[in-house]
Amino acid sequence: MSSLLHIDASIRHEGSTSRQLTSYFVTQWRQNHPDAGYVHRDLAAQPIPHLTHPVREYVLDPSRDHGQTDEEKALVDTVVSEVHDADTIVLGVPMYNYTIPSNVKAWIDLLVSPAHAILPGADSGPLSGKSVIVVTARGGSYAPGTPREGQDYQEPYLRHILKAIGLADNLTFVHAELTLAAIVPAMADLKPLGEKSLATARATLKKLAA
Numbered sequence: 001m002s003s004l005l006h007i008d009a010s011i012r013h014e015g016s017t018s019r020q021l022t023s024y025f026v027t028q029w030r031q032n033h034p035d036a037g038y039v040h041r042d043l044a045a046q047p048i049p050h051l052t053h054p055v056r057e058y059v060l061d062p063s064r065d066h067g068q069t070d071e072e073k074a075l076v077d078t079v080v081s082e083v084h085d086a087d088t089i090v091l092g093v094p095m096y097n098y099t100i101p102s103n104v105k106a107w108i109d110l111l112v113s114p115a116h117a118i119l120p121g122a123d124s125g126p127l128s129g130k131s132v133i134v135v136t137a138r139g140g141s142y143a144p145g146t147p148r149e150g151q152d153y154q155e156p157y158l159r160h161i162l163k164a165i166g167l168a169d170n171l172t173f174v175h176a177e178l179t180l181a182a183i184v185p186a187m188a189d190l191k192p193l194g195e196k197s198l199a200t201a202r203a204t205l206k207k208l209a210a
Contacts, residue, residue, distance in 0.1 A: 009092055017198070022092035111127075138175060
């Protein structure tokens with residue numbers, strides 16, 4: 001049976017573009033897969049603690065005592081199982097200060113281990129074969145030819161780290177840019193471009209949900 005893992009990270013629960021878009025995708029996807037499983041993890045409402053012990057040894061051999069508390073072990077097991085069990089993963093990732101929120105990094109840190117790594121010469125790993133959609137929301141634009149081209153440390157990092165653990169076989173980025181144009185007077189002239197970017201993101205997500 002198909003299963004969808006839905007991750008939200010925005011610290012804004014009202015007015016969050018990334019949350020609106022992941023919710024739109026989830027609604028479309030579940031309508032098209034009425035019998036599928038579904039898990040929602042809200043990294044802002046229930047933040048994952050930053051690591052206090054190396055997680056990679058535990059993932060490789062959970063039977064040994066690697067210094068984690070029972071709560072830490074349970075969290076690692078749950079997060080890893082959610083990813084393992086999902087066929088499709090949608091990540092809502094706002095851009096904060098040119099990169100990803102720290103709560104997304106904490107989630108990723110529980111997944112990055114030798115147990116999931118794509119080894120040299122290998123084409124796949126335990127997490128390979130999933131469809132992964134990363135939905136981003138950005139106050140400005142980082143598209144080619146814009147003044148901030150090259151200042152995007154969000155997509156390049158996510159592409160690299162997701163590829164390292166086998167989650168880039170079917171990886172799609174959907175960007176909603178210029179989200180601040182609607183509320184920042186100095187960006188008012190860019191508001192039509194922001195609206196166009198949002199509409200394009202919704203149309204892309206609808207196709208992906210099918």
